[in-house]
Each structure stands twice: as C-alpha cells, then as structure tokens.
Amino acid sequence: GLPPLYIITPTYPRAEQIPELTRTAQTLMNVPNVVWIVSEDAPVPTQAVVNYLNETGLKTVYRRVMMPAKYQKVKNKPRGVANRLSGLEYIRENAKDGVFYFADDDNTYDIKLFEQMRWTQRVSMFPVGLVTKLGVSSPIVRDGRVVGFYDGWISKRRFPCDMAGFAVSVQYFLERPKATMPFKVGFEEDGFLRSLGIKPHEIEPLAFNCTKIWVWHTQTKKNQPALPVVQNKMTVGTNLDILKT
C-alpha cells in the first residue's frame, strides 16, 4: 500500500483554534493513509480539540506539552517548537516508514502536495507562498537539483526556508537519532535540517521542480478573545441559552 504520511500539527488554545483545526482536518480528509499528530501547547488538554479529533474520522494522535517557562516570558517566542518536538518523539517511538511533515494549523494546503511528498527518500522541498514581502520562499532548482534558496530572510541560514517547505523520510530521520529542532527563533527549520546532515544537493525538489505553490503561510486575523464558555463548552448541539445564565 501507500507509505504512511505523518502530519505533525502544532496548535495552542485561542478563539481561532477549532476553526483552524477544522480547515486542516478537512484538507487531510482528502488524503489517504494519513496519521494526524495534533500536538497542543497547553497546560491541560483543550476538551473541544480532543472531542473534535475524535469526530473527524481521521487516524489522529493527540499530544500535549507546554512551551518551557523561560521561553514563554520572552516577546519573540519559539512558537510550536516544544509541541513539534513532542510529535517527533511520537515518530521515533512509533513510526517505521513513510514520511513526516510539519503542518501548522493556520496554513493552507493543496492536497497535491501530500501525494508528492509521500515518496520522499531523504528530504524533499517545495515553494511556500505568502512568506515575507517577497511573497514566496522556494528552493532554486537547476537541472533538477537544488542550487540555492529564494527567501526574504537569508541571514546565516544554510537552509533558508519555511517550516511548511519540506518533508522528511521517517527512515532517514530514525537513522539520525540526534536530529532535533532547536528553540532558536528564526532558525528552527535551519537547525532541524542541519541536524539531519542533509546536503543541499541531496534535496528532492517537488511541485514540478518548485514551479508550483501548493502550500501558503496564511495567517488568521486575531479575533476578540472568546468568552471561556464559548471556547470550551460550545460544540454542535449546545444551545446558546447557556450564554444567558
């Protein structure tokens, strides 16, 4: 059968959480042989999330972990790192083959991307739309090889790319027990890819030699914080009468 795809989605409690997870879930419902690892950065599991995962019909894994306290205090936080690491721990302990991908809860995915990344041998890469003012972050491909990167923020990164811009073979990852993601804002992708020891020329360019954008770094406008009763208790079937009390 098809190699399994492990989709690691970091998420955290806020008014937009269930809407974001609904969009992501309904995208993944169109993809066969997926394990959706939803990893929540929260002090306690959000009941609405746990309930929603159970009703998606997808094969889901729920993880919960908190961003270490020292990072919570700073303004520019390493968002989603603790929970991605928890997802990687699940892969190390449970996966044998297939491919994994970090899919933030708020991005937009064309399902064509999942069918291509499923065949990743080591690390595959592809363009991500709506990244920086340039509008796209992408490997530069010549004669089928990655020869550089186009990104609005190169800095000192060897792999200037977005978290949504690459997928990794499970076996390749398992063969590298030290591979991990650093709590280093802006350098999470670069640190992770460096820790895998992948060479730029070994990267497999997808999306027709990186000529198609099949994932976008969309960002949802922050709404007014929802009343706790709405965020936590209101699910389909709960009447709005609860708000009158």
Ligand code: UDP
């Ligand atoms: N996230 C998280 N904890 C946080 C903030 C964000 O787990 O305190 C998750 C979020 O749900 C998303 C990912 O980390 O899946 C990246 O966060 P965000 O989308 O806010 O960052 P941006 O896309 O703006 O860089």
Ligand code: MN
């Ligand atoms: Mn985002």
